[in-house]
Amino acid sequence: MSGGRTGSATGFGGFVARAAAAGDLVVQPRMGMSDPGAMRAGLLATRRAAAATVGTITLDSYTRTGEIAAARRAVAEGVGLNGYPIVSHGPEVTRTVLSGIADAGFPVQVRHGSARPEAIFSALLAAGLDATEGGPVSYCLPYSRAPLHEAVASWERCCELLAAARDTGREPHLETFGGCMMGQLCPPSLLVAISVLEGLFFRQHGLRSISLSYAQQANLRQDEDAVAALTRIAGELLPDIDWHVVVYAYMGVYPQSPGGAQLLLDEAARLSVRTGAARLIVKTTAEAHRIPTVGENVRALETAAAVAAEERRGAAYARVPDSGVYEEARLLVEAVLELDTDVGRALVRAFAKGYLDVPYCLHPDNAGRSRSRLDDRGRLHWAGAGSMPIAGLVEKGRAPMLRSAELLGALNYVQRTFDQRAFESPVGAATAVPR
Template identity: 60%
Template sequence: MTAVLPLRAASFGDIVAQHHDRGRLVVQPRMGFSDPARMRQGLIATRKARAATVGTITLDSYTRLGDHRAAREAIATGAELNGYPLVDQDAAVTAAILDDAVNPLFPVQVRHGSADARHIIRALLDHGLHATEGGPVSYCLPYSRMPLREAVDNWRRCCEILAEARRPTREPHLETFGGCMMGQLCPPAMLVALSLLEGMFFAQHGVRCISFSYAQQTHPEQDEEAVAALRTLVGEYLPLPRTHLVIYTYMGVYPRTPAGALRLLAESARLAVRSGASRLIVKTTAEAHRLPTIAENVTALEHAATVARTELGAVKAPDTGILAQARALVGNVLSLDDDIGRALLKAFAGGQLDVPFCLHPDNPGQARGYVDGDGRLQWQRIGDLPLGDLVRPSGAGRVSSADLLASLRFMQHKFDCSAAGSVLDEAPGHRPLPQHEGSAP
């Protein structure tokens, strides 16, 4: 890597805040291409979209896993990757991509999925970029078999590298992915707790500009309540001047019809506005089939922005106990150790944090969530989570694979059906959700 290049963007968090203060929802794609020309075209198209946007460079799988030999071989042979190989691409090539594509009003976030992002963070800083995402839990448990202890150590150093890069004109930004664990079938209280805890971990290790994520789930009112709970807890535990909330459009099995996909995207935009979030990560009509094109990404950005402009604004969601559950989870973890990294390790080792359906060896695997007959995510089993006085798990026994698939495809079925105006037949992948708690996973 060459010497540090000139700063290419103002503070990511400040730009998002400026849009939010003007009543604009910032919309952002997941875009990443291995071809430098397409990556540059994608950034420029995002910047020129009819919306308040920030850019994204999503990295390839080899880079995420630290397989630099494979990344270099792909670059040398011209093989197509599923993202941009930022670490191993020639620095001059990356500089040419960023030149004039990024400006002080259009910052770029580097997205990846690595349990050890030290090399990625050094590379993005070398290129004058300063915004990324991840976390010691959220980028370990779903995506790797790395021991959680190693991931905590890696992410401690990642935070320190970002903090050391702080300058008067640059405030590095880190987004916790904790509110997106497993994409689906994780009850909202756990998502809220993990998002907050990872943000607190970042702050404990020097990061001062943080965004807290929450992934859209299966019920709009429940999601609004969850985001309100996250906002409340951020204010209580981490009242930094540079924080904001970011919503992810549904990360589970996506509608297969274009109309269904657009309806689901629109619902996520309404969730962002109604919950007072500042930023939305969008999905496209191609999600169920393949990687989206630049044009499909731009269409998604503009569609979400249009819906957001017509939404009336924040609402107060009914309280069904998500805040109390999340507060209990967070308070219990913080009682285990003053060092949040060690506290996280102790909590997972003791079952006091447990992500449903996560198969990582360091996850206890005793808790389970399910979608009830109203479309809300609930606890089926809580294992050793400190929630016994706050929830009544359904306690349902073993369920069939068909019932599990039905719950996983709940949103696909709901939005494809509503788009078509009629119920889909019961072909594989379109099985209706069981409407009684005992048969849900």
């Protein structure tokens, strides 16, 4: 779904808006190869897939953690990396990778995971790219020990650097990773709030085309409610820029069986269609075992697109009743914004006060007093809200704090559930409608 102004005719956001207007869900792989030839082949295969696709260049661990010298040594010595070292390869190599593939009909996004990504932003812009993702909170707390205030300052500079590309006639795009904090066991209201807050941060620093993320959790109905809340709050607070919602296929322990993995991806595609999300980042049936091949990524793109198309043609479904996600998320956003007119300073103060507190996150700037619990239907509840301003909304006594064995069980809930569904209905595993 696009919000605010009509989607711009150019750039990553413009492509997604046009696809949405045509009734297509844009599907995107998680893909990154260190060898430029392999990266080019992966992008070409993605473009040729029988679906509305955008390309991905995912960066290597050295580059995302700022160890550029180590990445350059690996490139010089021909050592394979777990992603594309965009800084080390330099702009000319990357331009060759993109030549004849990336254009208005197939935009490419750089995905990284860096808390302090100035070198990455400079490299992608020099190579002619202008779409990437992350955020000052969502790429700091899960992936880094960097102080949050340093990450905020870095992302301020990066946003302004990316926004400056508008002066050359481009429409840069930035996607918040805020709806994916820790991948799992984070109640939806906090995911929605952080996604919106990072979107507001991007707008404050000059971006006019953004996307707001939400990671699929363990209950389809709760996820539908969460994406509806995200869409509603974004419409209220970001009416003056272009935005769309992107859903991530489940980011936790993945089903081990091909059928279970396919059922889980099918559910992510249905979630995207039912909530009006414009883009889906897929996973493959190989996720539990190894890095997927290009062919497996293409199959995941095509099957997700097919399930989405089938869902659009299907019978109408009732809107999921509001379960309180909107109220909690809106209260969190408002409490943070009241701390400072500058969104970055407000975020730093919010974590210092415990107004934002991510369950099971060990970063030094996270208060660590909140806890969550998964019930027997896969719904996430707060077991403890810490100092967050939603304590009065959290139902007391319903969700006791997890013990270690219960935490392990919760982390494996989705894997067990979907593998069991596939076992019970192996023939219809690719088309069965989850409960």
